[in-house]
Amino acid sequence: MRTATKRSSALAVLLALTLGAAACGGDDGQDDPTRPAADEEVDLDADVTIKVGDLPPASEPEEREFFEGQVEAFMQAHPNITVEAGEEIWDVQTFQAKLAAGDLPDVLAVPFTEANSLAERGQIAELSQAMDLAGVSADLNPDLVGLVSSDDGGVYAIPTAAQALGLIYNRDLFEQAGLDPDDPPRTWDDVRAAARQITEATGATGFATMTTENQGGWMLAAGVYSFGGTIENPEGSEATFADQPAADYLELLRAMRWEDQSMGSNFLYNAAGLVEDFSAGRVGMFIGFSGLYRPAVIRNEMPAERFGMGPMPVGGDSDPTALTGGVIQVVSPDATPEQRVAAVRWIDFFYLGQFTDETVAVAQASAGATAGQAVTVPERPAVSQEAYDQYFEWIAPYLNVPITNFDTYIQAFGEQTLQPEPAVKAQEVYSELDVVVQQVLTDEGADVETVLDEAATAVDRLLSR
Amino acid sequence: MTAAAPPALETRARPRPRPPRHGSLRSWVARGGLTKIAFAIPLVVVFGYFSWWPIIDGVAMSVQRTNLVDAPEFVGWSNFAYVLSDPLLPKAIGNTLLFAVLSLLIGFPVPLLLATFMAELRGARRLYSVLAYLPVIIPPVVAVLLWKFFYSPEPTGLFNTVLGWFGAGPFAWLNSTGTVLPAIVVEATWAYFGSTTIIYLAALTSVRRELYEAAEIDGAGIVRRTWHITLPQIRGVVLVMLLLQIINTMQVFTEPFVFTGGGPNNASTTILLMIYNYAFIEGDYGAATALSVLLALFLGVVSAVYFAATRRLN
Numbered sequence: 001m002r003t004a005t006k007r008s009s010a011l012a013v014l015l016a017l018t019l020g021a022a023a024c025g026g027d028d029g030q031d032d033p034t035r036p037a038a039d040e041e042v043d044l045d046a047d048v049t050i051k052v053g054d055l056p057p058a059s060e061p062e063e064r065e066f067f068e069g070q071v072e073a074f075m076q077a078h079p080n081i082t083v084e085a086g087e088e089i090w091d092v093q094t095f096q097a098k099l100a101a102g103d104l105p106d107v108l109a110v111p112f113t114e115a116n117s118l119a120e121r122g123q124i125a126e127l128s129q130a131m132d133l134a135g136v137s138a139d140l141n142p143d144l145v146g147l148v149s150s151d152d153g154g155v156y157a158i159p160t161a162a163q164a165l166g167l168i169y170n171r172d173l174f175e176q177a178g179l180d181p182d183d184p185p186r187t188w189d190d191v192r193a194a195a196r197q198i199t200e201a202t203g204a205t206g207f208a209t210m211t212t213e214n215q216g217g218w219m220l221a222a223g224v225y226s227f228g229g230t231i232e233n234p235e236g237s238e239a240t241f242a243d244q245p246a247a248d249y250l251e252l253l254r255a256m257r258w259e260d261q262s263m264g265s266n267f268l269y270n271a272a273g274l275v276e277d278f279s280a281g282r283v284g285m286f287i288g289f290s291g292l293y294r295p296a297v298i299r300n301e302m303p304a305e306r307f308g309m310g311p312m313p314v315g316g317d318s319d320p321t322a323l324t325g326g327v328i329q330v331v332s333p334d335a336t337p338e339q340r341v342a343a344v345r346w347i348d349f350f351y352l353g354q355f356t357d358e359t360v361a362v363a364q365a366s367a368g369a370t371a372g373q374a375v376t377v378p379e380r381p382a383v384s385q386e387a388y389d390q391y392f393e394w395i396a397p398y399l400n401v402p403i404t405n406f407d408t409y410i411q412a413f414g415e416q417t418l419q420p421e422p423a424v425k426a427q428e429v430y431s432e433l434d435v436v437v438q439q440v441l442t443d444e445g446a447d448v449e450t451v452l453d454e455a456a457t458a459v460d461r462l463l464s465r
Numbered sequence: 466m467t468a469a470a471p472p473a474l475e476t477r478a479r480p481r482p483r484p485p486r487h488g489s490l491r492s493w494v495a496r497g498g499l500t501k502i503a504f505a506i507p508l509v510v511v512f513g514y515f516s517w518w519p520i521i522d523g524v525a526m527s528v529q530r531t532n533l534v535d536a537p538e539f540v541g542w543s544n545f546a547y548v549l550s551d552p553l554l555p556k557a558i559g560n561t562l563l564f565a566v567l568s569l570l571i572g573f574p575v576p577l578l579l580a581t582f583m584a585e586l587r588g589a590r591r592l593y594s595v596l597a598y599l600p601v602i603i604p605p606v607v608a609v610l611l612w613k614f615f616y617s618p619e620p621t622g623l624f625n626t627v628l629g630w631f632g633a634g635p636f637a638w639l640n641s642t643g644t645v646l647p648a649i650v651v652e653a654t655w656a657y658f659g660s661t662t663i664i665y666l667a668a669l670t671s672v673r674r675e676l677y678e679a680a681e682i683d684g685a686g687i688v689r690r691t692w693h694i695t696l697p698q699i700r701g702v703v704l705v706m707l708l709l710q711i712i713n714t715m716q717v718f719t720e721p722f723v724f725t726g727g728g729p730n731n732a733s734t735t736i737l738l739m740i741y742n743y744a745f746i747e748g749d750y751g752a753a754t755a756l757s758v759l760l761a762l763f764l765g766v767v768s769a770v771y772f773a774a775t776r777r778l779n
Contacts, residue, residue, distance in 0.1 A: 212726040
């Protein structure tokens with residue numbers, strides 16, 4: 001009894017200490033660390049060192065050499081800036097740990113989908129002042145910059161590669177099924193018919209979709225937008241997808257899965273797994289971004305001529321709408337104002353220099369072609385259309401991607417509305433939506449409306465947190 | 466009366482030798498106190514920094530809201546209220562318990578039976594030990610990816626092909642809410658039974674041979690020998706292994722994470738997967754640590770009850 005009392009007391013003391021420590025760590029009214037103070041003087045000529053990530057690993061010697069050469073060239077052009085390059089790449093798990101340890105590189109490439117969540121959590125630096133001071137030479141696409149900006153004018157990242165989701169298809173399977181590979185489906189009804197035809201003629205899965213690792217939710221969001229729906233209200237405080245457009249899209253998936261049997265038997269796909277099966281000729285079509293050409297053709301050795309990409313299918317009477325994706329460069333919130341300026345200069349030089357400097361464009365394309373990389377996959381331009389067209393002219397001799405296979409995708413750029421990610425907690429919402437897609441594809445008795453209502457309740461709870 | 470005390474009492478009454486003086490620093494040093502401290506320091510520092518401090522920090526974080534950049538904000542019990550009201554929690558608890566029960570049903574007897582069988586072997590025991598331990602050498606993620614291939618839902622998948630020879634299937638395996646957990650348990654059993662088998666084998670070497678010989682002379686077969694000699698003799702090890710298995714299975718993460726990400730329809734979402742999602746998908750470290758603390762408390766209670774129950778059994 002006595003021992004028990006002693007133990008309880010010890011536990012109580014430990015708990016009290018812990019709670020005390022927790023309470024002591026309370027907010028002491030510190031200002032937003034992602035923004036430098038407005039009146040802070042920034043010495044542009046001060047010596048500064050920045051750490052940059054995404055140095056290619058030693059297993060890619062040509063690209064690594066090129067990267068290191070660019071670092072040298074940058075430091076010669078900016079004698080007061082020292083760049084230390086490391087191999088850190090974006091990884092959702094290590095990012096958080098490194099952030100906590102104050103060990104993030106100052107510049108890191110991050111998927112577009114993460115921008116809002118990171119900015120909301122204050123885990124990336126605000127860059128508008130640094131961009132003004134550094135004077136970004138590239139003519140950035142204002143639509144894309146708008147997607148990484150807050151309502152009060154804060155800019156949280158610099159987009160360096162942008163893509164719109166579209167329909168990726170296997171041209172060989174199209175031919176085997178008697179479909180025209182130069183005229184991919186434009187509407188979801190066309191997709192359904194083509195999927196049925198591919199499965200009947202070849203036995204392959206006609207259409208598949210990612211369903212795990214938040215990518216299922218991402219694809220569901222793309223489908224909902226293509227039917228004219230939305231995921232959240234503009235304030236990001238409420239789910240808005242429990243309505244007709246989402247129901248229409250899910251009904252389409254349900255019909256393809258259970259009536260047409262054209263969606264195969266694997267419903268636990270992430271992007272890597274789906275691309276693997278697609279490259280092996282086991283999947284006819286899926287929704288993805290053009291950058292998936294690289295894992296399909298370079299890593300999984302799919303013959304390049306079989307890879308085709310068309311625009312995002314249109315649902316019902318909706319206007320053509322494509323969800324955006326791509327790569328942004330973010331800066332550590334721990335970076336000093338001087339480091340932020342240096343970081344922006346590096347991003348402008350290394351990632352956007354190819355759009356303003358022919359020498360850089362040619363050197364990068366040549367190094368990429370020599371290393372057996374894809375030169376280059378068509379994207380939504382991160383810079384103005386003129387700068388992007390000029391860039392393609394410069395690198396024309398090194399192109400090794402069959403650009404004509406993307407013709408319909410590129411032609412649709414002018415007609416499509418670019419749809420940004422949900423403004424608040426996009427990844428978290430996608431995580432909830434994964435389950436919606438899985439349920440419709442694995443449970444024949446699933447009622448679409450009930451499934452959507454349940455997911456909306458879960459998302460509302462998430463958004464209210 | 467008092468003058469002639471018996472010799473035994475006299476001895477008892479004799480004052481005890483004086484105990485060494487604990488209070489003296491010099492004597493403490495002379496007894497090797499500094500050496501003890503020197504030996505203990507690295508251990509305490511390493512454990513303190515890498516184990517105990519993170520635990521305390523985790524408990525502290527469970528009552529805070531933090532983004533790992535700004536100063537954390539004390540939020541009281543709200544993280545606990547948030548995770549306890551998560552509609553997914555009952556399902557994750559159910560899945561975790563089901564996983565634990567299935568693991569016990571499938572995974573607990575297999576190594577015990579194998580070890581008993583292998584202990585009966587004379588010549589090839591080493592070979593069987595190596596074969597049994599082989600899966601443990603394969604990194605868990607690699608093993609899962611390998612089994613993912615085996616569990617392909619296509620008729621051409623490995624298991625479906627084999628079952629197809631007997632007219633069964635094809636089965637959806639990981640793609641069905643009904644079969645996903647048993648499928649993961651079978652893989653986990655395959656992956657981990659080797660190390661448990663080796664531990665049981667080691668325990669079996671401590672069982673005295675004479676007991677078996679006597680039983681054999683009395684005409685006992687292998688089943689009776691196992692039931693009446695082997696199991697009672699290694700009961701201590703079996704009970705500890707059972708507790709470790711319960712604790713491990715309640716914390717299952719790698720297999721559902723790599724196999725299915727918790728799907729389909731959250732049918733393989735476990736408590737640890739929820740914790741992972743809170744932390745790394747939602748960036749909600751308060752909720753993640755709150756659920757971790759609850760799980761740790763629950764496992765602490767289970768362990769205490771288990772020890773009390775087994776002590777009574779003993």
